Amino acid sequence: MKSSFYNTPGKHSGLLAWVLSTDHKRIGLLYLSCMTVFFLTGMTLGLLMRLELIAPGRTLMAASTYNALFTLHGVIMIFLFIIPGIPAALGNFMLPLQIGAQDVSFPRLNLLSWWFYITGAAVAITSLFTGGGAPDTGWTFYVPYSIRTGTNVSLAVFGVFLMGISSTLTGLNFVTTIHRLRAPGMSWFRMPLFVWSIYATGWVQLLATPVIAITLLMLMAERFFGVGFFDPAKGGDPILFEHLFWIYSHPAVYIMILPAMGAVSEIIPVFARRTIFGYKAIAFSSLGIALFGYLVWGHHMFTSGMSDEARMIFSLLTFLVAVPSGIKVFNWVASMYKGSIRLDTPFLYVMAFIFLFSIGGLTGLVQGALATNVHVHGTYFIVAHFHYVMFGGTAFAFFASLHYWFPKMSGRMYHEGRARVAALVLFVGFNTLYFPMFILGWQGMPRRYYDYLPQYQTGHVIATIGSWVLATGILLMVYNLLRSLKDGEKAGDNPWGGTTLEWKTTSPPPAENFEKIPEVTTGPYNYK
């Protein structure tokens, strides 16, 4: 079928056919391309930081530049890449396809969300070059420093605020879409698990993001008008800012990881040729994570000043949130049992995901326990932990689903050999970079420090070498995918033998997604 959505630009042509399109597939690809650019930028900043840390003392840049770099690295990777991440890019493209719809419920709102995202990103990037210079507070914008610093915090915070609106509206759109636009016969328990995870994520986006929005507005009111909410001299309480910040930012961690888990639940049945084990358990554990995720924010603040009762309750709840995550991991592994496993690239990434996410998750419990938390709080241990969860978890699942859905999105197949090499290099580089950080942190190396004592140098050198390997893997992967866009083999409609609805239409899909809206009669993973 020749009339793919690429050949159906709509009212406008050229670039406008993309940035003014209300087609969810085009919007998904807009997000994807922007995020790729931001990801590579954030990666470059990370490389520079690692290079600075290869030896104690000044190597490459001044301490203030280093402070700006880690702030930017955090802001870009978190707000520009990983929060929109899988839902906005791949979710936009795949969600309507997977439920057999022609588009999302509010296509124009969807486009508006992208405009909020890109405007927010532009504002955040403008903040680097204007005013008092690049923000140097870290991505958490903790008061009182964020109120007193002369750097351009207000503008950066406003950018994040705009991106928050984008995220909220995307969540609203997806939740409504899933409620209203499922194809005939697609009951809730016939939905693919990726859809379930997007649904849970949508609720988190809806219910958590407004809290960060108001917190950032309060921060701006503080900087512009000196209202005093967080200023002890006026009776305010800086710790309250931390509470408000983490009331959003901890659930935000689940905005990042839930869709990744959903994507993994899609890929495993297809490449193991087995129906998923424990479908309902996985679906409900997504909701469980979304629910418990709200109640654990205090574990970011165990050393900030809190009553012992509160700390014990937060610690207990933190342990409870590990239960639904564990349910997922066991079900994924059980799904492979007696399967006919194909070790194609998406599956390689998924296995890396399970391995790295398990390390990240279990080290999370080390920090959730009060006694050990005091020892590792604010050290490289936490840096290693969240990179294992966010990068080793979410980003690896992102790469997995990127390869999995590449043929559907582009109509072509990527080069399998190069992709496998890239996956292997990525895996090796990742562990070389981040595993030493666990040890460094355990030995007492504090996070965000520009300089360090000589005894930490071995760990830092290994990590820096790892960063080069990791970057090589990423560049190879990006190169492979971009090149395959041009000269990859034709993929066909269903190269993996997938059973969910997106594989029932052409690759790439037509503008209206399906020639005929499919009728659903079975569950999503119709294997043995």
Add this chain to the structure above:
Amino acid sequence: MNDIAQTASPHKDYAGSKLGMWLFLFTEILLFGGLFLVYSVYRSMYPQDFHAAAAGLSVVLGTVNTVILLTSSLTMALSISALRRGNSRRSVLLQSATIVLGLVFLVNKYFEWSGHIHEGLYPNAPELLTRSHGEILFYGLYYVMTGLHGIHVVVGLVLIGIMLTLTMRQRITGADYVKLENAGLYWHLVDLIWIYLFPLFYLIT
């Protein structure tokens, strides 16, 4: 039954539109929720100061504004039921009345704010900084919360203005009025938030 020819026409999913609107209202409540949280924390920290500071606000002005806003919610609801019965002219009138009442609310608010600013009671003012911590925070919350609410009133008025134009151009009719209904829901939310702001700042002294 579900081929493209039938569904490709711009679909009208009323239940979907309203679901989306309700979800949006949740996010608005949570947005204000952050401020209500800060209010309750500081109120419990400085009960005496809050008590003293609240005495500085005019209960009369607050009550008048509450009545105005409640009435505007009534006219909004009536404008929808008027349209439902096919009386487009009455709906236009009632929507205009809503806008006028909203504007009166803002004018009142303007005089109230300028009164306080005249007394030197605004964030970071030298006069306010001589007061106790709780009073500084009370007035900080007062300006931020009623200010954010005021912005919502303005947005609501613009929204109703658009609905008014659409109704006059027969784009919103008794058969297709979900937009007006959603604008009405938004306006009721603005009202609802005020109903909490009013006692918290004016009545609990």
